[in-house]
Amino acid sequence: MSSSRFPRNFTPPASPTASYYDISDDDENGYSTITNTSTGRSVKLLYSKSKVYVHPTPSKIDNIPGFVALVQQKPPPSDVPSTPPAVAATLLLAWLPESALGDAYDTYVKVDLIDAEAPPRQSYLVPPPPATVYAPGTSCVGNYAFAVPVSQIYSLLIRPPNFGWWWGSVIINTRAGDSFPALFFHDSECASTIAQSKKRAKANFDPFGEGGALYWGGDEVLRWLRRYVRVEKSEVEPSVYLVEPSQEDLLSFGSKPVTVGRAGESSTSGGAGMDPFTKMFKEARWGFLEKISRVTRFTRRTAEDILDSPKVPLQVRRLLKNPDVVSLQDEFDSARLYLARWAMGIAEQSEKERQQDHQVVWANRDALELEDSAVGEFEILDLESGSTKLDSEKRKPVSLEEWNRWFDPKTGKLAIATNEVKERIFHGGVEPGAARKEIWLWLLEVYPWDSTRDERIALMNSKRDEYVRLKGRWWDDLDRRNNDEYWRDQKNRIEKDVHRTDRGVPIFAGEDIPHPDPGSPFAETGTNAHLEQMKDMLLTYNEYNTDLGYVQGMSDLLAPIYAVLQDDAAAFWAFVGFMERMERNFLRDQTGMRAQLVALDHLVQLMDPKLYAHLESADSTNFFFFFRMLLVWYKREFKWDDVLRLWETMWTNFLSSQFHLFIALAILERHRDVIMDHLKQFDEVLKYINELSTTIELSSTRVRAEALFYKFQRVIEAADRKSGFVPPGEGSCEMRKRRTGSICGESSSSSCAELTSGAASNKGKNVQGRNGEIVPNVSPELWALLNRDIVRAK
Structure with missing residues (x-):
C-alpha cells in the first residue's frame, strides 16, 4: 500500500460546546473530548463492528484486525448542538487495531453484539481513539489507528463484496483531501454480521441489504452515519457516497443524472449544441479540479488501463473521449488519474486479497533445488508416453451402439465395471x-x-x-x-x-x-x-x-x-x-470459489515452483485471472463443441472430481514461456489469459492435464515414501485416492486428518524425510485433488 495513502498530521476541529446525549453524573466524570487524550478520560462508544482489517501490504500475513467504531465526544456544556453539522462535529468515525484496545476490547465486542437500530441506552465509555494517523513505515501496529470527525468526512468510497473481491471495503476521504487506509470487512469472521444475516434470512428471506446487494458490514457503517447526517449516493458512480454534500458537490459528482435531450435539441439556452456532460464538466471545472488535486495519485498507466475497462460507467468513458475533456486532461493530468480511482476504486484493488491464510506448500528455493537434483520426481512427462498413451480405439467417442452393448439385455443393468465405462468416456x-x-x-x-x-x-x-x-x-x-x-x-x-x-x-x-x-x-x-x-x-x-x-x-x-x-x-x-x-x-460468501483458487495456488506452487515464483513477482498468485474459467467450467474459453466434450470428460470423475483444476494447470503450462518471458504485471497476466477465449485447443489440453495429474500423483507418492507416512489400513497413495466419504477442503471432517500426512502439525513448513531430504508438506487442499467424490456445498 502506498505511503501516500496515509495523512500524517490530521487534526480535528475544535470541540463543540454541548453533548448530544444526556448521561448520568457518573458517566459525565469520564466523558471527554477527543483532543483531551492525555487525561485518560473517555468517549462514548455508540456503535462498533469487529473483524475490520487494514491491509498494509498485499500479503495476508500483514493484515491487521481491528474495529471500526462511531464514538461521541463530550463538548463543554455551554451549547446544545441542534443542527446536523453541530451533531456531526460531536461524532468521530474511528478504526482501532485489536491489539491497541487493551481492557476496552470487551466493551467494543459487547457493543458490536448489541442487536439494535439505535445506540445502546446504557453508556459505554472507552478511552479516546487517536486524533491523528501516524506516518507509515514504522513497525508499530497501532500506527494505522485513526479517528476522523464526521463533519470532516467528504465522501466514502464503498465496494461491497462481489465475485473476485472477497471482502467489501470502505475508504474514508476527508474535506481536507486526505484518504485513510482502506478498511476491509472480513464478514465471515464477524459474529454480529453473521447473526444479522441469519436474522434477515429467517425473518423475511432477505439476506440482502440496500438495493438488493449482499448484506455486509459496510451497510452498518452507512446506517450509523445516516442516523446523524445526510449521506447521498452518487448516481454517476454508485461506489461513491457523499457526506453532507453541497450543491457544488452534487454538480461535480452527479448525485442526480444530467438529462440528455434528443439529438438536435438544446439542453439549455446557453449551451446549444454542447454535449450536456461537457457543459456540466466546464461549469464545474475549477471546483472539480480543486478536488482532483487533493486525491491520492496513481500511475498514469494503471489509470489508463482502468478507464478503458468496460466496468467504467459509459458516461465517464464518453466524457473522456470528448476533445475538450482530452485537452483538460493534458492541462491537468491528475484529472484522468482521479477519474480512474473514482470509477473503479483501483487503490483497494491492488490489495488482491487471497482469502485464506497463506500456506507455503513448498518453499520456492527448496523446490527449485529438488527440481534440479537427481531425485527425478519433477521430470516433465512425455505427453504421449506412459499413463497417457492409449490406443486409438480408446480415444474414439462412445457410440450408442457401443453403449448398449455394455448392458445386460434382460435386466437392462450395466454389465461391466462402472470405472471401465468412466475411463472410456474420459478418454474418448x-x-x-x-x-x-x-x-x-x-x-x-x-x-x-x-x-x-x-x-x-x-x-x-x-x-x-x-x-x-x-x-x-x-x-x-x-x-x-x-x-x-x-x-x-x-x-x-x-x-x-x-x-x-x-x-x-x-x-x-x-x-x-x-x-x-x-x-x-x-x-x-x-x-x-x-x-x-x-x-x-x-x-x-x-x-x-x-x-x-x-x-x-x-x-x-x-x-x-x-x-x-x-x-x-x-x-x-x-x-x-x-x-x-x-x-x-x-455461494454468495464465495467460499467455494475461494477454496478452488487456494487449491490452484497450492497446485501450481507444488508442480511448477519457477512459474509460481514468477506469478508471485507479478502479484498474480491470487489466480483471479482464472476466476471466470473455474466459475462456469471454461464455457467461454472453448468452442461450443469442445465445451460439450470437456464437460463430459470431467463429469466422469475418473481421475479426480476436481480435474478442472488440472485443466487450469495445463493451460498455464502451455503458455508458461510467454507468461515468464513477457508478462510482468497482474494486469498483463489477466489480459493475456482473458484473450485466450475460444483459442484453446481441447485435445492437447486434455492430454496435458492428464499427464500433469499423473505427475502430481507421483509427487505425492514420493512425499509419502520419503516421510514414511502410511495412513492406518492403507498401504498406497492409489488406495487413498480411491477412498470414499468426505474429502478435505470444504467438506472436511475428522477423516480428513488422515490425509494430511502430518500437515496439520507442520502447516506452512516443509518436512524432513527419513533420510534427511526435503519433503513437501502436502496440504489438505492437495490431498483433496486425489479424491473422486464430488465436492458439494455445505
Missing part, C-alpha cells in the same frame, strides 16, 4: 446425438449406475411428475408472484441472462414467436420456444433451491444440457445434478 468422450442424450443422464446422476431398465423408466416418470409439480408452484401463482419484488427481480435476471446466452448456437438463435409477457424488455424483439423453456427451467430451479435461487452464470451451465437433451424435464434434473457440484461456485 461421447458421440453427439442420441448417445449423448442417453449417457449424459448417467454422468449427471439422473440415473444410478446400478439401476435396471424398469427402475430407470419408473424413476424418469417420477421425475417428470416432480418437475411439473415444482413448475406449477410459480406457474399457477403468477399473479401473486409478479407483485413480489424478489420474484420479479429473479425473473428479470433470468430473462436478461437467457436472452444473451449462446445466441450463436442454432437452437437459441433467432426470435420466431411473440414474447408471452408484454411487459418484458424483450417484448418487441420476440423470443423462441427454446429460450422460453430455458427461462422456465431456471425459474423452476429458483423454486427448487430456495436457499441459493438463481445466480448469474447458471444460464451458461444449463444451455449445453438443454441443447443436447431438448427435453425440459430431463434437462432440468440433469441440471440439478450438475449444480450439485457447481453450487459452491455460486
Whole structure:
C-alpha cells in the first residue's frame, strides 16, 4: 500500500460546546473530548463492528484486525448542538487495531453484539481513539489507528463484496483531501454480521441489504452515519457516497443524472449544441479540479488501463473521449488519474486479497533445488508416453451402439465395471446425438449406475411428475408472484441472462414467436420456444433451491444440457445434478470459489515452483485471472463443441472430481514461456489469459492435464515414501485416492486428518524425510485433488 495513502498530521476541529446525549453524573466524570487524550478520560462508544482489517501490504500475513467504531465526544456544556453539522462535529468515525484496545476490547465486542437500530441506552465509555494517523513505515501496529470527525468526512468510497473481491471495503476521504487506509470487512469472521444475516434470512428471506446487494458490514457503517447526517449516493458512480454534500458537490459528482435531450435539441439556452456532460464538466471545472488535486495519485498507466475497462460507467468513458475533456486532461493530468480511482476504486484493488491464510506448500528455493537434483520426481512427462498413451480405439467417442452393448439385455443393468465405462468416456468422450442424450443422464446422476431398465423408466416418470409439480408452484401463482419484488427481480435476471446466452448456437438463435409477457424488455424483439423453456427451467430451479435461487452464470451451465437433451424435464434434473457440484461456485460468501483458487495456488506452487515464483513477482498468485474459467467450467474459453466434450470428460470423475483444476494447470503450462518471458504485471497476466477465449485447443489440453495429474500423483507418492507416512489400513497413495466419504477442503471432517500426512502439525513448513531430504508438506487442499467424490456445498 502506498505511503501516500496515509495523512500524517490530521487534526480535528475544535470541540463543540454541548453533548448530544444526556448521561448520568457518573458517566459525565469520564466523558471527554477527543483532543483531551492525555487525561485518560473517555468517549462514548455508540456503535462498533469487529473483524475490520487494514491491509498494509498485499500479503495476508500483514493484515491487521481491528474495529471500526462511531464514538461521541463530550463538548463543554455551554451549547446544545441542534443542527446536523453541530451533531456531526460531536461524532468521530474511528478504526482501532485489536491489539491497541487493551481492557476496552470487551466493551467494543459487547457493543458490536448489541442487536439494535439505535445506540445502546446504557453508556459505554472507552478511552479516546487517536486524533491523528501516524506516518507509515514504522513497525508499530497501532500506527494505522485513526479517528476522523464526521463533519470532516467528504465522501466514502464503498465496494461491497462481489465475485473476485472477497471482502467489501470502505475508504474514508476527508474535506481536507486526505484518504485513510482502506478498511476491509472480513464478514465471515464477524459474529454480529453473521447473526444479522441469519436474522434477515429467517425473518423475511432477505439476506440482502440496500438495493438488493449482499448484506455486509459496510451497510452498518452507512446506517450509523445516516442516523446523524445526510449521506447521498452518487448516481454517476454508485461506489461513491457523499457526506453532507453541497450543491457544488452534487454538480461535480452527479448525485442526480444530467438529462440528455434528443439529438438536435438544446439542453439549455446557453449551451446549444454542447454535449450536456461537457457543459456540466466546464461549469464545474475549477471546483472539480480543486478536488482532483487533493486525491491520492496513481500511475498514469494503471489509470489508463482502468478507464478503458468496460466496468467504467459509459458516461465517464464518453466524457473522456470528448476533445475538450482530452485537452483538460493534458492541462491537468491528475484529472484522468482521479477519474480512474473514482470509477473503479483501483487503490483497494491492488490489495488482491487471497482469502485464506497463506500456506507455503513448498518453499520456492527448496523446490527449485529438488527440481534440479537427481531425485527425478519433477521430470516433465512425455505427453504421449506412459499413463497417457492409449490406443486409438480408446480415444474414439462412445457410440450408442457401443453403449448398449455394455448392458445386460434382460435386466437392462450395466454389465461391466462402472470405472471401465468412466475411463472410456474420459478418454474418448461421447458421440453427439442420441448417445449423448442417453449417457449424459448417467454422468449427471439422473440415473444410478446400478439401476435396471424398469427402475430407470419408473424413476424418469417420477421425475417428470416432480418437475411439473415444482413448475406449477410459480406457474399457477403468477399473479401473486409478479407483485413480489424478489420474484420479479429473479425473473428479470433470468430473462436478461437467457436472452444473451449462446445466441450463436442454432437452437437459441433467432426470435420466431411473440414474447408471452408484454411487459418484458424483450417484448418487441420476440423470443423462441427454446429460450422460453430455458427461462422456465431456471425459474423452476429458483423454486427448487430456495436457499441459493438463481445466480448469474447458471444460464451458461444449463444451455449445453438443454441443447443436447431438448427435453425440459430431463434437462432440468440433469441440471440439478450438475449444480450439485457447481453450487459452491455460486455461494454468495464465495467460499467455494475461494477454496478452488487456494487449491490452484497450492497446485501450481507444488508442480511448477519457477512459474509460481514468477506469478508471485507479478502479484498474480491470487489466480483471479482464472476466476471466470473455474466459475462456469471454461464455457467461454472453448468452442461450443469442445465445451460439450470437456464437460463430459470431467463429469466422469475418473481421475479426480476436481480435474478442472488440472485443466487450469495445463493451460498455464502451455503458455508458461510467454507468461515468464513477457508478462510482468497482474494486469498483463489477466489480459493475456482473458484473450485466450475460444483459442484453446481441447485435445492437447486434455492430454496435458492428464499427464500433469499423473505427475502430481507421483509427487505425492514420493512425499509419502520419503516421510514414511502410511495412513492406518492403507498401504498406497492409489488406495487413498480411491477412498470414499468426505474429502478435505470444504467438506472436511475428522477423516480428513488422515490425509494430511502430518500437515496439520507442520502447516506452512516443509518436512524432513527419513533420510534427511526435503519433503513437501502436502496440504489438505492437495490431498483433496486425489479424491473422486464430488465436492458439494455445505
